[in-house]
Amino acid sequence: MSLKFAPSLFEVRDLNFTRGGNEILKSVNLSILEGEYCAIIGPNGGGKTTLIRLLMGLEKPTSGSIKLFGTEQNKFRAWNRIGYVPQRSALVDATFPATVREVVAMGRYAGRGILGFETSEDAEAIEESMEQMGxxxxxxxxxxxxxxxxRQRVMIARALASHPQVLIVDEPNTGVDVESQHRFYELLRLLNKTKRIAILFITHDVGVIAEDISKLFFVNQTLLLSQTPQQMLRCDQMSRLYGTPAHLVSHNH
Incomplete structure (x- = not known):
């Protein structure tokens, strides 16, 4: 009997991206598998958000290839399988005229289109995602x-409404207090462990997530990759990443 292996959720090969003559990303290779819990760290301007936008098809690579669920990106249509929370999404104008339920319902648009009628399945998914996020x-x-x-939890609920297999979150803690940050990481752990949703997020807070994640991506134009964060959390690697001498301090709690 032959064994069948599920394709990577994301498979990136020799990815390069240039904007206005400036090389933003070069020679990036990575894969993200089903159920993995991954984080991206790196200096400001190092290309972290650009990498996410490339994965989501919001930017087009200068060269290289991206596969989503085993399908070439230009042929991929099942975007409801990917939940996305963009940078600064929790910063909402106080006058924005939408209720929490209306915002969460937007997460179903990828499956039925913005002009489609809400079905009983949509309503059930909206209720479920709101309940998950409290x-x-x-x-x-x-x-x-x-x-x-x-607001942060509402935006996560919106992303979960499509029942995604992978959740991508860009700088989730912008404009959020410390207590909410810790609750947020607990929610990510819960989603990853109980729902088997693969997680990929950008963060500067390495200490909070280092013990929990399975794969850590260091991005500074090019990419340094470790299967486990413990293999890469060294002064020389961090200095190379940030382009300045770095010293790591371990806190035992």
Whole structure:
């Protein structure tokens, strides 16, 4: 009997990206497998967000290839399999005229289109994602009237409404207090362990996530990759990544 292996959720080979004559990313190779818990770190301007946008098809590579679920990106159509929370999404204008439920319902658009009618399946998925993120009681509140931590959970609920197999989050803690940050990481762990949703997120807070993630990507134009964060959390590697002498301090709690 032959064994069948599931394709990588993302498979990137020899990826290069140039904008305005400036080389933003070069020779990037990476893969993300089903159920993995991955983080991207690196200096500002190093290409972290650009890499995410390339994976999502929001930017086109100068050269190289990207496969999603084994399919070439230009032929991929099942975007509902990917949940995406962009950078600064929790920073919402106080006058934005949408309720929590309306915002979460936007996560179903990829499956039915913005002009499609909401089905009973849509309604069930919306309720489930709000319950998962603990925002069901906020359903009728305007999104702009919530705290930063509450808005963050609403945006995650919106991404989960399509029942994705991978969740991508860019700088999730912008505008969020420390307590909400810790609750957020607990939510990511729970989603990864209980729902087997693969997680990929950008962060500067290496200490909080180092013990939990399975794969750490260091991005500074090119990419340094470790299967486990413990293999890469060394002064010489961090100095190379950030382009300045770095010293790591271990805190035992």
């Amino acid at each position: 925002v069901s009681d906020l359903r009728d509140r305007l999104i702009g009237h919530l705290s930063g931590g509450q």
